[in-house]
């Protein structure tokens with residue numbers, strides 16, 4: 001192989017990569033805000049006893065879980081403006097597409113957590129005279145949130161990684177800047193290796209945190 | 223409380239209780255009258271409906287037929303196939319479960335004051351003061367700020383009892399509260415219950431511990447097949463039962479214990 005490594009080509013051009021990383025982080029944070037809030041609403045809708053509410057909410061969740069994220073993003077960018085006459089900036093489109101995807105997955109995390117609150121805890125709340133609303137607010141939701149945190153965090157970092165997909169629709173995120181840098185410098189190995197390491201450096205500590213939370217919880221539940 | 227005449231008035235009257243889970247008929251016409259002075263221990267084979275009986279009494283289950291009155295007031299009845307429960311009456315009954323039910327996100331103190339503050343509108347400071355006194359009485363004064371996962375099983379169940387007592391119940395229900403515990407932790411929980419008994423707290427207790435049953439009960443009910451088979455003082459039901467089924471059950475349980 002006739003290719004000598006030259007990391008300088010990348011380090012000299014770190015500015016655009018950092019700007020890209022900042023865009024990626026903004027995408028991730030904004031998508032997580034949508035995912036955490038809308039996901040909770042979706043969980044409530046999915047558990048509704050009214051079929052007219054439950055069925056569309058379930059369809060929403062299944063659509064996002066059963067199609068590739070890249071197809072969702074492309075569909076969003078090309079079809080939403082044509083179908084609904086809605087034109088948003090590419091960044092906003094990226095945030096909304098990633099946020100809706102995350103909301104579907106977080107919705108499932110919330111639902112599973114709410115349903116895994118032990119029946120005995122609900123019974124104890126009734127025995128203590130709490131109304132259904134008080135029991136939901138003071139017992140079920142706080143317990144469920146704690147149970148859901150590791151999954152919500154994991155979904156959050158998955159979205160950080162998935163956000164690289166919006167590069168294909170010209171959002172200037174980390175991946176987008178990396179591609180243009182690689183093209184400009186003819187240094188794809190150095191560029192993409194460093195970019196991979198950057199994604200890893202952000203994701204790894206959070207995934208360790210998730211592992212630690214889960215170990216702590218299995219001790220707490222014992 | 224020294225009031226023998228008052229103690230003979232009915233606290234709970236269960237009339238013709240029927241309860242099925244789908245095709246499984248669990249309670250099949252249960253009639254039990256409990257006096258204010260009674261401490262009833264319910265024994266019977268596993269799956270015989272003891273937990274269901276307590277859960278019905280606590281207002282946690284719908285019933286198919288029958289009615290319950292409490293202190294002379296209608297408490298639970300069935301109207302047009304629907305179970306009607308008076309929530310005001312339900313609030314005067316407390317229950318402790320076999321499984322641990324302390325809320326894991328709340329400290330011991332917060333577990334105790336949640337219902338008094340949220341349900342009865344008591345001030346947090348007043349409730350905390352009562353809670354600390356109760357915890358101290360149960361030997362748990364040092365655990366007020368601990369979280370449930372920092373407690374032993376015996377401590378969890380004692381806190382659960384204290385939590386129920388915070389609402390000044392007129393009747394306490396205990397469903398096998400020691401059966402999830404390591405053997406060496408059973409005594410400390412039973413001790414607390416004996417202390418309540420000494421203060422004439424009306425109780426319904428489900429237990430497999432025949433030594434404890436003999437010590438705490440003023441009356442023992444043997445339930446099997448969804449009906450009351452035998453009902454009498456502990457010496458009779460545990461010592462020389464009249465019915466063949468009771469005798470067979472007592473022999474089996476005592477045999478396991480020795």
Ligand SMILES: Nc1ncnc2c1ncn2[C@@H]1O[C@H](COP(=O)(O)OP(=O)(O)O)[C@@H](O)[C@H]1O
Pocket residue numbers: 243246248266267268269270271272273274275
């Ligand atoms: N929620 C439920 N759904 C269906 N069946 C139940 C439920 N709870 C109890 N049962 C059934 O009712 C019967 C009595 O159970 P239970 O009251 O727990 O008995 P015990 O406490 O005497 O062991 C058992 O056959 C049990 O399987």
Ligand SMILES: [Mg+2]
Pocket residue numbers: 272273274398
């Ligand atoms: Mg039981």
